[in-house]
Amino acid sequence: MKTEPVVFAVHDTYHIMVPVTTESMMWVKIGEKEYYDESNGIMRSRTRIHRMIVPRKELNEAKSYTICEEEIVERKAYYTETGEITETTFAFRPVKNGPVRCYHISDTHNKSVEPVQAAKTYGEIDFLIMNGDIPDSSDKIEYFDTIYEIAAGVTHGQIPVVFARGNHDLRGLCAEMIADYTPNENGLTYYSFRIGDIWGIALDCAEDKDDTSVEYGHTVRCHAFRERQTAFIKRVIADKEYLEPGVKRRIVVVHNPFTMRHKGIFDIETETYSEWARLLKEHIKPDVMICGHMHYLDIHMPGCEQDNLGQPCPVIVGATVKYKEPYFAGAGIEFGEDEVVVSFTDNEGATLGVHTIKL
Numbered sequence: 001m002k003t004e005p006v007v008f009a010v011h012d013t014y015h016i017m018v019p020v021t022t023e024s025m026m027w028v029k030i031g032e033k034e035y036y037d038e039s040n041g042i043m044r045s046r047t048r049i050h051r052m053i054v055p056r057k058e059l060n061e062a063k064s065y066t067i068c069e070e071e072i073v074e075r076k077a078y079y080t081e082t083g084e085i086t087e088t089t090f091a092f093r094p095v096k097n098g099p100v101r102c103y104h105i106s107d108t109h110n111k112s113v114e115p116v117q118a119a120k121t122y123g124e125i126d127f128l129i130m131n132g133d134i135p136d137s138s139d140k141i142e143y144f145d146t147i148y149e150i151a152a153g154v155t156h157g158q159i160p161v162v163f164a165r166g167n168h169d170l171r172g173l174c175a176e177m178i179a180d181y182t183p184n185e186n187g188l189t190y191y192s193f194r195i196g197d198i199w200g201i202a203l204d205c206a207e208d209k210d211d212t213s214v215e216y217g218h219t220v221r222c223h224a225f226r227e228r229q230t231a232f233i234k235r236v237i238a239d240k241e242y243l244e245p246g247v248k249r250r251i252v253v254v255h256n257p258f259t260m261r262h263k264g265i266f267d268i269e270t271e272t273y274s275e276w277a278r279l280l281k282e283h284i285k286p287d288v289m290i291c292g293h294m295h296y297l298d299i300h301m302p303g304c305e306q307d308n309l310g311q312p313c314p315v316i317v318g319a320t321v322k323y324k325e326p327y328f329a330g331a332g333i334e335f336g337e338d339e340v341v342v343s344f345t346d347n348e349g350a351t352l353g354v355h356t357i358k359l
């Protein structure tokens with residue numbers, strides 16, 4: 001194992017993901033049951049990362065899981081040689097109902113030490129949100145390691161992580177493979193999730209300029225991708241999953257605060273984003289939308305200067321970074337009974353502001 005496992009919340013499952021340094025096969029034991037990293041019955045070993053998908057309820061009840069790794073000496077068509085099986089057990093603390101605390105990290109742009117320190121400044125948390133642009137680009141497979149170094153550093157595989165993709169994640173030679181290295185639902189980078197009594201939806205605005213931008217050289221087709229997400233949001237509304245018994249709060253996690261219009265070449269998709277905002281506002285009625293992308297720390301309240309396309313709720317913009325200095329700040333978010341308290345903290349131990357959003 002290259003890092004401790006990371007337990008991502010995806011729909012009604014957890015994706016337990018573990019980056020590895022050598023070829024191995026992997027599975028996870030929860031109580032009596034085993035869940036394998038396999039492809040149509042074949043145990044996967046030609047990979048730098050393992051993914052075991054487990055039912056949320058089962059891990060929540062068991063409160064621990066055991067990662068089993070079997071080394072591959074030589075994989076052959078017949079009589080594959082394998083080495084030892086190692087077993088490592090991790091405690092797991094599912095998110096409780098009632099008041100909970102999480103930390104939001106995005107836009108770390110390759111930094112892996114400072115974001116963990118900034119989360120420590122905030123203190124104990126129940127879950128972590130990773131909201132895009134964690135590596136500066138997806139140019140090399142090893143760049144995805146930053147995601148796991150931060151997630152393992154903060155959670156040690158013991159609490160859940162919510163993940164959403166950022167615009168920089170679409171760039172580079174390995175960008176087309178990012179879904180293999182991150183949580184996704186059947187290959188899709190947008191999905192719903194459930195954390196205690198919080199129901200959430202992770203959305204993906206993808207690139208931040210038009211598909212025709214010369215910067216991309218014809219390598220993206222994000223407009224069609226966003227249209228499929230409009231259909232996804234409509235399906236979620238039809239299913240009414242967010243009204244399930246036990247759901248007390250609803251959140252949106254998305255890298256780009258898409259309800260504000262950006263300037264110049266970044267002013268795109270106003271029609272699509274207005275439609276997303278309308279659907280969220282009229283049907284899902286989220287408590288807060290949690291974003292990064294802007295490299296500043298702020299709360300955009302409905303009707304404010306940045307509310308250009310009809311915010312469905314308050315928008316927390318919660319991360320900033322200094323590229324050339326060892327500096328990162330993120331957002332601690334406490335979900336109370338009738339308020340959300342946001343504390344912006346940095347890696348130098350400072351709390352930069354505390355804001356209470358009344359629900």
Ligand SMILES: [Fe+2]
Nearest residue numbers: 107133168293
């Ligand atoms: Fe960024």
